[in-house]
Amino acid sequence: MSTQSDNQTAAAGNRSSGWVVFVFFMIGLVASIISGWVAFPELLYSTKQQPIDFNHQVHLEQMGGQCNSCHFFREDGSFSGSPTLEECKSCHMYPMTGNENEQKFIDEYVNQDKEVPWLIYAEQPPCVFFSHAAHVKGADMQCATCHGDIGHSTSLREYQENRITGYSRDIWGKSMLRLGEPDHGGRHQKMNDCAECHLKETGSKGDCFQCHK
Amino acid sequence: MKIDRRCFLSLVIGGAVGTTLTPVPWKLTDDIAIWTQNWSWTPEPEDGPSKFVKSVCTQCSGGCGIIARTIGNRAIKIEGQPDHPVNNGSLCPKAISATQHLYGPSRIQGPMKRAGERGQGKWEKISWDEAISTVTEKLAELRTRGKPHSVACISDTDRNSVAYLLDRFLRAYGSPNFIRTPSSADAQELALYLSFGRQGTIGYDFKQSDFILSFGCALMDGCDAAGQMMSAFGDMDKKTRLVQIEARLSDTAAKASQWVAAKPGTETDLALGLGHVMVRDGLYDKAFIDSHGFAFEDREDEAGNAYPGYRSLVRDYSPEKVAKTTGLPEKTIESLARAFARARRPVAVTGFSNPAAASVNQALAVFALNALAGNFQKPGGVFVIDEPDYLSWTEMKIDKTASAGNQQARIDGAGTKRFAHTRYLPNRLPEAINSSQGDSPVQALLVAGGNPLYTLADPQSAKKAFEKIPFIVSFSTFMDETAEQADLLLPHPHFLECYQDVPTPAGMAKTVISLARPVVKPVYDTRHTGDVIIETAKNLGGFIENAFPWKNHEDFLKKTLSDQWETLEKQGYWTDDSSRDNSLEKLFRTSSQRFEFLPRAGFETQGSENPKSKVQTVSLPGDVNELPLVLVPYSTIRISGGAVANTPFMTKTVDANVIAQQDVFVEINPETASEYGLSQGDKATLKTPAGNAKVRVNLFEGIMPGLVAMPAGLGRTGFSDYIAGKGVNVYGLIAPAADPASGLNAAWGARAAIGKA
Secondary structure (H helix, E strand, O other): OHHHHHHHHHHHHHOOOHHHHHHHHHHHHHHHHHHHHHHHHHHHEEEEOOOOOOOHHHHHHHOOOOHHHOOOEOOOOOEOOOOOHHHHHHHHOOOOOOOHHHHHHHHHHHOOOOOOOOOOOOOOOOOOOOOHHHHHHHOOOOHHHHHOOHHHOOOOOOEEEEOOOOOEHHHHOOOOOOOOOOOOOOOOOOHHHHHHHHHHHHOOOOOHHHHOO | OOOOHHHHHHHHHHHHHHHHOOOHHHHHHHHHHHHHHHOOOOOOOOOOOEEEEEEEOOOOOOOOEEEEEEEOOEEEEEEEOOOOOOOOOOOOHHHHOHHHHHHOOOEOOOOEEEOOOOOOOOEEEOOHHHHHHHHHHHHHHHHHOOOHHHEEEEEOOOOOHHHHHHHHHHHHHOOOOEEEOOOOHHHHHHHHHHHHOOOEEEEEOOOOOOEEEEEOOOOOOOOOOHHHHHHHHHHOOOOOEEEEEOOEOOHHHHHOOEEEOOOOOOHHHHHHHHHHHHHHOOOOOHHHHHHHEEOOOOEEOOOOOEEOOHHHHHHOOOHHHHHHHHOOOHHHHHHHHHHHHHOOOEEEEOOOOOOOOOOHHHHHHHHHHHHHHOOEOOOOOEEEEEOOOOOOOOOOOOOHHHHHHHOOOOOOOOOOOOOOOOOOOHHHHHHHHHOOOOOOOOOEEEEOOOOHHHHOOOHHHHHHHHHHOOEEEEOOOEOOOOHHHOOEEOOOOOOOOOOEEEOOOOEOOOOEEEEEOOOOOOOOOOOOHHHHHHHHHHHHOHHHHHOOOOOOHHHHHHHHOHHHHHHHHHHOEEEOOOOOOOOOOOOOOOOOOOEEOOOHHHHHHHOOOOHHHHOOOOOOOOOOOOOOEEEEEEOEOOEOOOOOOOOHHHHHOOOOOOEEOOEEEEEEOHHHHHHOOOOOOOEEEEEEOOEEEEEEEEEOOOEOOOEEEEEOOOOOOOOOOOOOOOOOOHHHHOOOOEOOOOOOEOOOOEEEEEEEO
16 A cells, blocks of 8 residues: 555656646647637638639620620520630630730730630539529529629639638638628528528528539 | 646647637538549539530440430430430430440550450550551451451441441452341341241331230340330330230339240240130131231142141140140130230230340241231331341442352351351351361451350350451450450440441331431540441452442441431431331232241251241250259340440449349249258359359249349450459350251250359
């Protein structure tokens, strides 16, 4: 018995005291919280500029005030997304305005016959089947409801790319806690956002296979 | 203050606790899930506008119309063509998943020559110029040596433009040895020729028939008939009765109104037994037989020789006797015959997509039932579709070498005195080569379509024969079992990459020509077999070159289909709906100008013996005491039994009691299984005269005791790792048994024994 007790005392003498341990615990706790909330979001996203600063407002005015002049539905009902070089070229084969961005577009893309590598804020992974037709034609929704009033913007926002997934920060949202609405209007576009809206509008979150074919 | 291990641990613990209070773990989990979808090998759908191309699937002989959806140069999806006369929108899993073969690892990616031993799988890439000149040199050399007839060509069809070009090439070159791979249509076509005097296919108007009597046809099991049948059944009147005669509860039997489980191999007896009842009770179309029937009654020829007619032939097939042979109750035979005879539009079917070979006599006996019902060229009945006539070009001039070569006897023995009316005897080819002394009678073999080393009965002996052939060229699109044993690979494009005409598929009651069209640009360095033939002919020069006045296959096809080309380009198919002559007057081209119940042409080849002795069922080789069971093949729509193997997708749809890991299950009745001490899932050894196989046991009440059933289409060695090595090739266990009337293989099964492994 006595031997055991001696050993315990000896061991206690060699240990650091409780408050030192607590301080270290707190250092770990605070450091990780700060890095998780402040450093992590900074590290996770890289900021990129669009290849060309596109003015939606000007185009909207020139093209008759309709988004679908450039972002149209194909004959088979599928959505065309961003215009291709071919479509842009139908107006911008040669400079029309003297705008430096237009000149850049013609020099770097039209003349070199290269598609513009637009960074798409609302791009979803390939496992997601999203039908624009069902929402725009079927449910009569406005583009701005999800995408914000991008049509009246004069400049393209900076694009924050998730370094792990390669997709835009817009999908998750600026807030790590996914609080609030996007600054640019519209909606965040994670699965839960789809489900939330579907629940509200249709009474059901929908089935897995509706989007994940 | 003392800093020790505890401090460090608490720092870490503090960090861990803190981290859980940040978004890091949750956000990272989500991001990593998405990151895994970005791996380079994860398939990603193309994006862009869709295009839809009407085409036809050529993976089996079914000829189903398809619509292929493409985005850019990528084929995305294949669906049935809704208005196509064959399948009207229906499609089997093989056609639906054809893009897996198009982009899959089974493809031969360019011309290659063998670098190692045969079958070793070592290949060296070569240019098309080198490949074609290798073939040209070999063929030129054989011709110089006066042996053009030692060149043989195997194809899976003799009816499309490639087959026509090949046959024309052989005739211009000097060889009679064009051979078609075997199918259940062989006996049908011969029977059609013997009794109708016409070369072509038999069509059945399933849609309008009210009573379908199927002698073991895999109407809803295999892929050959699937498109047609799904389409017909969709349109059918609910009152249509389908009676399936089969020893196994197949999908067709399960969907039938009545399932008649006769012993396998006794179908001929049953058909004659039904004929007996119909004749005995006067339940047949007397008017048709009076005006268009021949050899119904006994007859005498001019020399005074007496020949029995159908009436006296079936007298020996009383229900009592047939009941014993077939294992069916007499009552069933009587009632079946009456139901058939009394139906308004009955039709009897055999040799249509059957998994097992059948004899010519079986086909004739079933034709006779249709004749008794008087249903030829009538709605709901039987129609005769001639060989396509668009492939007819003026005769070409040939030189002396070619003429001498063409006059040589065929190596497979077809068309000789013994088998005068049989066009091809593919199953006799291996034997002819293996039994020859000295050099192989085949010095060069061109395999263009088909996969004989997989589909021939007893492929082991065919492989042995191939070993004796010094020069084998395969035109296969895929690294199939035959391509594996070749010396030179000249890959043909996938059917979604090229033009191909598809003449009327067997079973169709009207002429339908479909056109397969390039849906996407060729993925690999392939060349159309038609182009290669034309180029080789040009290289050989002289009369051979002159026989091929076309630039390439497409040019040939356009010129040969001149009238129909525009329709084919626009709608993908051409049919003679409005222009068909359905009168009986010109239907029969036999020497009697009538439907011959017991064909005279048959007697001519076999002497004037009593035909009764010839209506015999094909007996299976092997000792009944040693091999008490019978192995029968069966088709399933989920496993491709033909030349082109399953797609990996199809294999995924197969039940776990058909394939588990690498093992195939054989179906066996629980009663039989208990005799041999076998229970569900047991590993067993199956033995037949052709070989042994390791299998597993699936107890199935739906199969007749005494039988063992195995799905056709497994046990591949070729194609890719996703396909090969699963199960056993059932045809490898069934040695051919020659039909004495035709020489064709008519082995409907094999004697077998099974024991616990």
